Amino acid sequence: MLLDYKYNIMYFEWITVLGRWLIRQIGTEYYLVKWKGWPESSNTWEPQKNLKCPLLLQNFLSDKNEYLSRMREGKALKVRNHVKALKPAVADYIVKKAKQRIALQRWKEELNRKKNHKAMILVENTVDLEGPPLDFYYINEYKPAPGINVINGITTGCECTDCPAEKCCPKEAGFILAYNKRKKLKIQPGLPIYECNSFCRCGPDCPNRIVQKGTPYSLCIFRTNNGRGWGVKTLQKIKTNSFVMEYVGEVITSEEAERRGQLYDNQGNTYLFDLDYDSDEFTVDAARYGNVSHFVNHSCDPNLQVFNVFIDNLDLRLPRIALFSTRTIKAGEELTFDYQMKGSIDLTADSADGLSPSKKRIRTVCKCGAVCCRGYLN
Structure with a gap:
């Protein structure tokens, strides 16, 4: 020796x-x-x-x-x-x-180095020998494909010193302030959120700056025991109408999403999120680049709801996607959202006619286990 x-x-x-x-x-x-x-x-x-x-x-x-x-x-x-x-x-x-x-410990350390919020990210697998995903890269904000601009050069903001005021950002856009005094969501699904931007006079404690601060809750990426792969659970109690996380990934054209979708169908993956608030030109693909939301599973009876958010980019084709709690979520409970959920004003019923072309080809069996389960993810 x-x-x-x-x-x-x-x-x-x-x-x-x-x-x-x-x-x-x-x-x-x-x-x-x-x-x-x-x-x-x-x-x-x-x-x-x-x-x-x-x-x-x-x-x-x-x-x-x-x-x-x-x-x-x-x-x-x-x-x-x-x-x-x-x-x-x-x-x-x-x-x-x-x-x-x-390997999981090193992955946890990497995730916490790269995140831009104070809350911790934990990793847990007590089910099998699966390690960290090999082809996944953590990002905090949209990664635009060449030719797509997710920052539209906004150069003005509100002059408020105490938001909200008559000239505050949401009112200038023709909508009401999305949050109440307790910084909880007060608008109905389908309505947009306009937060104060980097050019506004208000400071970081402005009540109209919520999504841009990142998730305030410590979360755990864990291995599910019923064949759904990885999932996400909260380590803290989350009250109703609270911001939980953003859905981020590569921003690609709908045409590119159609091409990738055919590949994902064969793998049984679902990571394409259509940005259809105003049009269907762009899609967010979180398959390779994303944050914790990449691992959030689908449920036909979810505890998270999708909302479109505009901050430094007012292009209606490119909203940011935020997930808010629909009810009180206990510590240790899994976080889920409905993969068919729409964040646009056009709240059409869940049907094949309401889905984008990238979601029509192969129907994926749903394993959410909800009483109201539709049987398929798409």
């Missing part, structure tokens, strides 16, 4: 336990240890007395017991309480689970 033993003793708190085989040598249990910063070829067997890493040991025991429990439930394995060595399948699972845990 080329490692200096004393040197590595100093770094026991950073080791990763990849597997454990109980080897009865003079009554001592040995653990196979992967050293941080060293290849697996440098793994060593160590007695438990050398391991100063209670959390890693706890994770190891938890993973082992979880695997054995599943095997018992499936009647695929008869497990004795005392064994001299772990079966290869158990050891392999523990190794994969430990690597997954490291």
